[in-house]
Amino acid sequence: MSELPPIVPAEKKRRVIVGFVCERSIPIHDMLDAHKALTDDPETKIIILPCSGMVKPTQMELALANGADATFVCGCAMNDCHYRTGNIMIRERLEGQRNPKLRKSTDKRKVGMFFFTMKDKRPFLEALAQFKASTENL
Amino acid sequence: MYKKFLQLTKNLTVSLEKGLNFLTTQENNPLYFHGALPLYTFWFLIFSGIMLWMYYIPTLDRAWTSVNYITSLPVFLKDAHGQLLLKNGIPVVNAISPATGIPYGAVVRGIHRWGAAAMMITTILHMLRVYFTDRHRSWRWLPWVSGVMLLMFVLFVGITGYLLVWDARAYSLVVSTQAWLAAVPLIGQWLSTFFIGGDAIRDFTLTRFFFFHIGGATFIFWLIWMHFIRLNEPVVTPSRAVNFLTLGFILVAAGVYPAVNVTNELIAQHPVLAVDKAFIASDAPAQIGNLVAVIRYDAWYLFPYYLMEKVGVNWTWIILGFAAILLLVAPFYPKDRRDNIAEVIEAKCTGCTFCSLDCPFEAITMQERAPGSKFKLIAVVFAPRCSECGICVGACPFQAIELPNTHSKTIEADVLALLKTGAQ
Known part of the structure; x- marks a missing residue:
């Protein structure tokens, strides 16, 4: 009787997370590799913007529609946006309280929001890991 | 070089705030409401000021007496027998009645006094925070310049508040102010005369100080409008928790150290009152010609007089003028490259x-x-x-x-x- 081939676990599917990050929140310029991925988490690709309030909900929908497993926005600490209201604007837009809003058909579980200061690299990475875990089986 | 300095101050500020976030959370960090706090404390001053206004008489012979009438019952405690006590445990001979004073008048004046300190402290904190995080330059020049003017007027209104009490310190401050104004070239003498409303101190002098105090406070509202005019949805009130914290601080301070008039005779009878005098109390009534030997300086409002005593009137003009010019030009330097305008x-x-x-x-x-x-x-x-x-x-x-x-x-x-x- 010939031996059965060893059971090899299927290779874990590589996920892609797209993050829109305000350049004045976490120290994002120091956290990226040459491919615009986080050095601490290569599955997470980053778009850097002047302010989180610049993110259009349609851009997050675009990422999800084109294969992103999840998407998030990261702005300055709440009540401390460098441009005063950017983080409040994007939070209200993603929560459906301000125009333009996310489409109703968008799976909001795959849309994350983080608000951190430039000294919050570690808390951001922890929050991101939690968010990724919460979206793993969606 | 200068930008590197601003980056360093920003790093330090954010580090400090991050530490506080652990205790308060982002939503209730008082340092994130640095702009709303001065306005919030200003409301305490307005309401307590209106209450004091109801009893204040701005004349030479009645000003100190009316303030004393307001604050002669610094009482809010009772002992086990229902005996009213001064906050230091000294029994009050006369029960509360309109004939002897205003119930809780000393506490209301204490709110006015501690609120004024809180407003100046929060205003300076706001200014430093905005400067240290580089949020004062370029398109933000109007809020900054109007903010500098607000700082000056808060100082002006605070100083005139000290004069209204018309105690021995107030008289000494008036004499110092006259000397300071008289040092201005060409118009100095006129300024000095205008300040006291004539060639000598008389009843009109206190009426004028009263106008400076109330008129200045009214002008602060206009400056606040200028401060906000280019801000969409300005944050005008702190979070509920920060509101209660500030309210608690002012009420506790006013309760523990209410503002009272303390004469040397009173201190002789009750030495414990010397502590009050060191903190917040006013002196004996002013007497024209009698300057106090040592002026008790308040760190927040009377520092120009301290400066005058140490370096003289001319250098005080030069130092304060130079500081004001530096503050007013700060938003215009250094200029940023602006190539991404919407x-x-x-x-x-x-x-x-x-x-x-x-x-x-x-x-x-x-x-x-x-x-x-x-x-x-x-x-x-x-x-x-x-x-x-x-x-x-x-x-x-x-x-x-x-x-x-x-x-x-x-x-x-x-x-x-x-x-x-x-x-x-």
Whole structure:
């Protein structure tokens, strides 16, 4: 009787997370590799913007529609946006309280929001890991 | 070099605030309400000031007496037998009655006094915070310059508040102020005379100080309007927790150290009152010609007089003038490169007003289009006010407003490119 081939676990599917990050929140310029991925988490690709309030909900929908497993926005600490209201604007837009809003058909579980200061690299990475875990089986 | 200094101060400020976030959370960190706190404390001053106004008499012979009448019952405790006690445990001979004083008058005056200290402290904190985080330059020049003027007027109104008590210290301060004003070339003598309302101190002098105090406080409201005019949805009140914390601080301070008039005779009878005098109390009534040997300086409002005593009137002018000029020119240096100002794409703008409503610095106005146009309004960007933040871009559902160097199309192309490389 010939031996059965060893059971090899299927290779874990590589996920892609797209993050829109305000350049004045976490120290994002120091956290990226040459491919615009986080050095601490290569599955997470980053778009850097002047302010989180610049993110259009349609851009997050675009990422999800084109294969992103999840998407998030990261702005300055709440009540401390460098441009005063950017983080409040994007939070209200993603929560459906301000125009333009996310489409109703968008799976909001795959849309994350983080608000951190430039000294919050570690808390951001922890929050991101939690968010990724919460979206793993969606 | 200067920008590196600002970056360093920003790092230090954010580190300090991050530490506080552990205790308070982001939502209730008082340092994130540094702008709303001075306004919040100003309301305490307005309401307690109106209450004091009801009893204050601005004449030479009645000013100190009326203040004393307001505060002669610094009472809010009772012992086990119902005996009213001064806060230091000294029994009060006369029970509360309108004939002997105003119930809780000393506490209301204490709220006015401690509220004034809180306003100056929070104003300075606000200014330092804005400066240290580099939020005072370029398109923010008007809030900064009006803020510097607010600081000056808060100082002016605070000093005139000290004069209204008309105790021995107030008289000494008036004499010092006259000497300070008289040192101004050409118009010095006129300023000095204008300040006291004539060639000698008389009843009109206190009426004038009263006008300076109330008029100055009213002018502060106008300056606050100037301060906010270019800010969309300004934060005018702190979070509920920070509100209660501030309220608690002022009430406890006013309860533990209410503002009272303390004469040397009273201290001789009750030595414990010397502690009050050191903190907050006023002196014996003013007597024209009798200067106090040592002025008790208040750190927040009377520092110009301390400076005058140490370096003389001319150097005080030079130091304060130089400081004021530095503060007023601070927002104009160094200049930033401004090459990413929002641009409206006329053909796409529907006049929906979203960008105008969301712009944090009121840089976008809606103007009427030419008759016969498909849409009634069009957004117009006023470049000097634009911060290049892109919040208007996020607000526009029609891609009708863009930052030229951070175009939405480029962002979307970047998203697709990242997804393509990420999947490989």
